[in-house]
Amino acid sequence: MKRLDIGEVAAATGIRPSALRYYEEIGLIASVSRHGLRRQFEPRVLLQLKLIALGRMAGFSLDDIAGMFGSDGVPALSRPLIRQKADEIEQQIGELTALRDTLRHVADCPAPSHLECPTFRRLLDAAVRRETARTSRRVPAGSRGQGEA
DSSP, rough: OOOEEEEHHHHHOOOOOHHHHHHHHHHHHHEEEEETEEEEEEEEEEHHHHHHHHHHHHHOHHHHHTTTBOSSOOBBOOOHHHHHHHHHHHHHHHHEEEHHHHHHHHOOOOOSSGOHHHHHHHHHHHHHHHHHHHHSOOOGGGTTOOOOO
16 A cells, blocks of 8 residues: 655645654654655545544544544544534524625615614614624633632
8 A cells, every 4th residue: 555755644634744744743643664754645634634624624623633533543524523513613603694685785785874774773683782792692711710800
């Protein structure tokens, strides 16, 4: 079986060699040997790197992605984790759609002043409600496990 050196993997995927070395360092991929100083990979690393790219694009952390590979490097995808991420993306799509619609209204509003426009004022109120709901789902880093003062 032909092995690919790090330069060939970088050329085939567009991923910098430094990133490939980092991925190897944290255990996402593994080289199988060296030819001189150049790492050698089995061709299946290309599939692994595509899955890593998809996971990153979906917003998974590198730790999450590492958990999606078995010890042999074969994908072991967690359907519940993927479903949860899909739900998060669906929520983001809704928020971004509302933001897009608000910006389009602001750009096209015929009112002399945006503050005179009842639609704009409703959109502002809705934006504040969405932002308040979004930020209330997060726990501030400094307040975890601490009581009130």
